[in-house]
Amino acid sequence: VHGTLSECLFFFAKPTMASWPLAVALAVLAGHASAKLLATSFAAPFDEMDFAGDRTVPGYHRTGHAQIKRHFVRLTPDRQSKSGQLWATQPLQVRQVSATLTFRISGQGTTLFGDGIGLWITSKSDFTSGDLHGFTDSFVGVGVIIDTFKNMDSPHKDVRLVVNDGSKNMAFFSEQQPEGCDGAMRYHEDRADFSVFNASRVRVAIRGASVSVSIDPRNEGNWVGCAMLDAAATGLSEDWLERAWVGMAALTGALADNHDVLALQLDEEITPEGLDAMEFAPGDALSMLGQQLEHQLTAVQDGLQNNIKRLQEEERKAEGRISTLEAELTSRLSDSLSERIKSLEEIGMDSLKEQEKLAEQRLQKLEAAMDSQMQSSISDRIETLEGQVSDKLVGTLATRIETLENTIDRKLEQRLSRLEALMTERISSTVEDVHQLSLGWRAPFVGLAGIVIFGLLLVWLKYRTLTKLHSM
Numbered sequence: 001v002h003g004t005l006s007e008c009l010f011f012f013a014k015p016t017m018a019s020w021p022l023a024v025a026l027a028v029l030a031g032h033a034s035a036k037l038l039a040t041s042f043a044a045p046f047d048e049m050d051f052a053g054d055r056t057v058p059g060y061h062r063t064g065h066a067q068i069k070r071h072f073v074r075l076t077p078d079r080q081s082k083s084g085q086l087w088a089t090q091p092l093q094v095r096q097v098s099a100t101l102t103f104r105i106s107g108q109g110t111t112l113f114g115d116g117i118g119l120w121i122t123s124k125s126d127f128t129s130g131d132l133h134g135f136t137d138s139f140v141g142v143g144v145i146i147d148t149f150k151n152m153d154s155p156h157k158d159v160r161l162v163v164n165d166g167s168k169n170m171a172f173f174s175e176q177q178p179e180g181c182d183g184a185m186r187y188h189e190d191r192a193d194f195s196v197f198n199a200s201r202v203r204v205a206i207r208g209a210s211v212s213v214s215i216d217p218r219n220e221g222n223w224v225g226c227a228m229l230d231a232a233a234t235g236l237s238e239d240w241l242e243r244a245w246v247g248m249a250a251l252t253g254a255l256a257d258n259h260d261v262l263a264l265q266l267d268e269e270i271t272p273e274g275l276d277a278m279e280f281a282p283g284d285a286l287s288m289l290g291q292q293l294e295h296q297l298t299a300v301q302d303g304l305q306n307n308i309k310r311l312q313e314e315e316r317k318a319e320g321r322i323s324t325l326e327a328e329l330t331s332r333l334s335d336s337l338s339e340r341i342k343s344l345e346e347i348g349m350d351s352l353k354e355q356e357k358l359a360e361q362r363l364q365k366l367e368a369a370m371d372s373q374m375q376s377s378i379s380d381r382i383e384t385l386e387g388q389v390s391d392k393l394v395g396t397l398a399t400r401i402e403t404l405e406n407t408i409d410r411k412l413e414q415r416l417s418r419l420e421a422l423m424t425e426r427i428s429s430t431v432e433d434v435h436q437l438s439l440g441w442r443a444p445f446v447g448l449a450g451i452v453i454f455g456l457l458l459v460w461l462k463y464r465t466l467t468k469l470h471s472m
Helices: 170-175 272-276 285-437 443-471
Strands: 024-027 060-064 073-076 083-088 096-107 116-122 129-132 140-147 159-165 179-181 200-207 210-216 224-229 245-251 258-267 278-281
Touching: 060 073, 073 245, 096 116, 096 140, 096 245, 116 200, 116 258, 129 170, 140 200, 159 210, 159 224, 179 210, 245 258, 285 443
Parallel strands: none
Antiparallel strands: 060 083, 073 083, 073 258, 083 245, 096 200, 096 258, 116 140, 116 245, 140 159, 159 179, 179 224, 200 210, 210 224
């Protein structure tokens, strides 16, 4: 058991106008109750720390958005879309139990708020989320739901008892007429009479397979019967409780509230009288101030965390919007640049084509001018070269022809001279022979031969002369 018996039975009463609203629950029959209280009971203050320096509730572990403060366990803050749980680490291992949960549901909402707290004694060793007020519909055991949101679409009870033997599902619970009762178990924090010592209580008594629920809406000791189911109605086995774990869970949706757990008393013996056997004593001013400050600072902290989360969400949305705008801007710039580049390319192509056309025309003119100049220049140069070559060739040929003619003439003269000498000699010899033989019969033939030879010589000389003239 955490702390002394007085600490384990730490309940808060409604404050009076004469003093600060602090009430410390003290048991009158401490010796009698000590033998009945289970180790899984707890009550504030929660002064034990874990290795990380966070407050703990011995025998329990927290999940979700649950926070353990010194004087209460806040399952959810007064913020939307939160859920928190406090779950036992060991099963009950008993055949009967009386579980009294002291809690406070409060918030800023005046007409719209939610969703509430559930006390679960089931076969689940850990919290399992689902559609049954945030808890799974697949379990064996008992649940008491304090539902602060009045849903007009279905029958509503402020306090509802749900029992499952393992065969029921969400459809069954939705169609079933709820077992339970109504009770004002929610506090408006903006009221002048609101105090951090306001609280409510719900009690679940289980004997084997029978279950009963009673409530004390304002923690005033005024217990009211709420629901009762016998073994035949529950369908539970007589020993199911030995394998059951106890847990508390709360959630908020579009509406929100602070859901605080102050104490859980688990008694193996069911003694209704003992529940009301309490006397309330005012606490000292410092303790009262400490609890009020803790409640207020927790609200400030929750508000800051919510604002930080909201700012982070807005920042994320802004970053997403910026990314979208950057993408759109990039796309538009890309399209605009593409269009402008395409337009410039078209203009450039037209300009290039025009420039190319002008350049081609200029090139043609230049080629024509160059052709004309080159043809004129080439003609002049050819003519000049032809003149120079002609002059040189004529001079050279004339010189060579003259030289050749002189050579030919000289050689012809030499050969003619030799021929003339030879002919003269032969003619003289022939004449002499003819003279000697003139008296004979051969004289006419010799004379004829000489005449023929002389005629041939004249023909050859004429031929040479004609050849020379043709060459010139």
